[in-house]
Amino acid sequence: MKDGANQDQRPASFAGSLEAVIIGGHSYTKHPQHWYHDGSFGFLVEDTAFLLHGSVLSGKSAVMADLLSLPQPSMSLNASNDGILGDMVLNGVPFVALHDRALDFSNVLDFIYPKTLPLARTNHLDADELMGIVRFAGKYLIDDLKDWAVMELSDNHLILPQDHSSKYYLDRHYSNPNFCVGVIEFARECSLPGFLPFAFYALATQDWNRRQAEDILCLDQLSVDDRHRIQCGRIALTRAVVEKGCQRPEYGIARDHCEAEGCQRGQDISLWTNPSGVWNELLLHPIEELEMRIGYQNGGFCDDCIDEMQNEAQVIRDDLVSRLFEFFKLE
Known part of the structure; x- marks a missing residue:
């Protein structure tokens, strides 16, 4: 997971401006887009300062509306009170600190101020x-x-x-x-x-x-x-794959013969160049391996058997996907 913005690792979206501002005795970087000179309310998020319009935020978020309705700027709340710092004023504009990621706030503002980032660029x-x-x-x-x-x-x-x-x-x-x-x-x-x-x-x-x-x-x-859950799910997934795979003739376990001329179904497997490797891969990465079977073409089986193999692989694949909640006990 990527970290949020900080002094040493600033998100690329903030790189357009390095203009600093001192608020409450600390230095912050003005956000390159979301610092509006006619803004009525400011936010300090990590090391980034945002100057915004209270009416715009209040119209989108009831939580922000409640926050902006608090008495300003002579509040004396401390930093532990829902993330708000008191006595943070710049040129008569109150600022509050939010305990969020600056990158997240910036991305949200891109939607609240749609002219900054049209939806086509999301x-x-x-x-x-x-x-x-x-x-x-x-x-x-x-x-x-x-x-x-x-x-x-x-x-x-x-x-x-x-x-x-x-x-x-x-x-x-x-x-x-x-x-x-x-x-x-x-x-x-x-x-x-x-x-x-x-x-x-x-x-x-x-x-x-x-x-x-x-x-x-x-x-x-x-x-x-x-x-x-990871360990138990791995075991449950393997058990389901073995139960399904052992029934399939293409893995050389089920001796289910086909009478069509030239079809090697039920014989020693020549369908795969490396049968044991294919079987191991089915056990290790069953969903991925089954999808390879869905589109597989090979002269070792007749057309009808190839079609059956592909269709059955699709059925098994879909069954495994639908049972992931069950395997990992997520419900």
Whole structure:
């Protein structure tokens, strides 16, 4: 997971301005887009200062409306009171500090101030940024934006679509164990269990022998119950694959012969150049391997047997995907 903005690692979207401002005795960087000189209210988020229009924020968020209705600027609240710092004023404009990520606040403002970022340009947001938007929009009750970000995560990032190769999709979105752990934490925090299955599947099917120690240590961020789910889910997934795979003649276990001329169904397998490797891959990465079977063509079987193999692989693949909640005990 990517870290939020800080003094040494500033998000690329903030790089357009390095203009500093002193507020409350501390130096902040003005946000390059969301510092409006006619703004009526300011926010300090990490090391970034935002100068905004109170009416715009109040119209989008009931939480922000309540926050902006507090007496200003002579408040004497302390930093532990819902993240607000008192006596923070610049040129008569009150500022409050939020305990959020500056990147998330900036991305949310891109939607609240639509002229800054037309919706047509939202495809630059990655999964981490969209999860940040969900967290921020949920916290401040910006429901329409939260719903949109959840849908984007579902359609393009965290849920495997039926018409995509799972290997490509999992490699693209779930190859990093730290990201998988972050998705699980996010799904738990935001009560979005639909994002859990593929994160657990990706962790359970990782080749940990090829991973660095820090990748393995990321599992310590999960609860004991979730770590247990990864192990139990791996066993349940393997059991289901063995039950299904042992019935299939293309793996050379079930001696189900075909009488068609030249078809090697039920004979010593020549369908695969490396039968044991194919079987091992089915056990290690069953969803990905089954999808390879769906589109496989080989002269070792007759056309009817090839069609049957492809159709059955699709059925088994879909069954495994539908049972991920069951395997990892997520319900």
